[in-house]
Amino acid sequence: LAPDVLVGLLDIARITFVNLQHSPDPTVAIPPNFANAANVESHPEINPYQDLESWMKLIQGLDLLISVDNSNVHFSGALGIPTWVLLSENANWRWPINASVSPWYHCVEIIRKARGETWDSVVTRVHGKLSTFVEENSGAKPNS
Secondary structure, rough: HHHHHHHHHHHHHOEEEEEOOOOOOOOOOOHHHOOOOOOEOOOOOOOOOOOOOHHHHHHHOOOOEEOOOOHHHHHHHHOOOEEEEEEEOOOOOOOOOOEEEEOOOOOEEEEEEEOOHHHHHHHHHHHHHHHOOOOHHOOOOOOO
């Protein structure tokens, strides 16, 4: 899943996105449409490879984590943070095919890409779920 596919989520009002993409390779850049978005926060001063405690505190401050399968999903799941993990149809064995919630972390919802479905379509589904999440957690309708 290319990060550019997620840009469709940036139009949901009243959300501050926190970019958790981090690489030990300094040449790996955040896509410009994220780096320049007004509602995206990045914390390059926190390096999870050198300061895991600060990284975990950053994750602990989130209302919701949306990610592909990586360590951030496991961190947020262990902390009890609501999490949506976006998976391909051939995801790792840790994510049962017929499950919508992780058997390991009950706060992790599985959003699986169906065979033949595009990631754009998955992000459209996530957009709807996220709009509802914002509405339910803010008391007002998104984009109003």
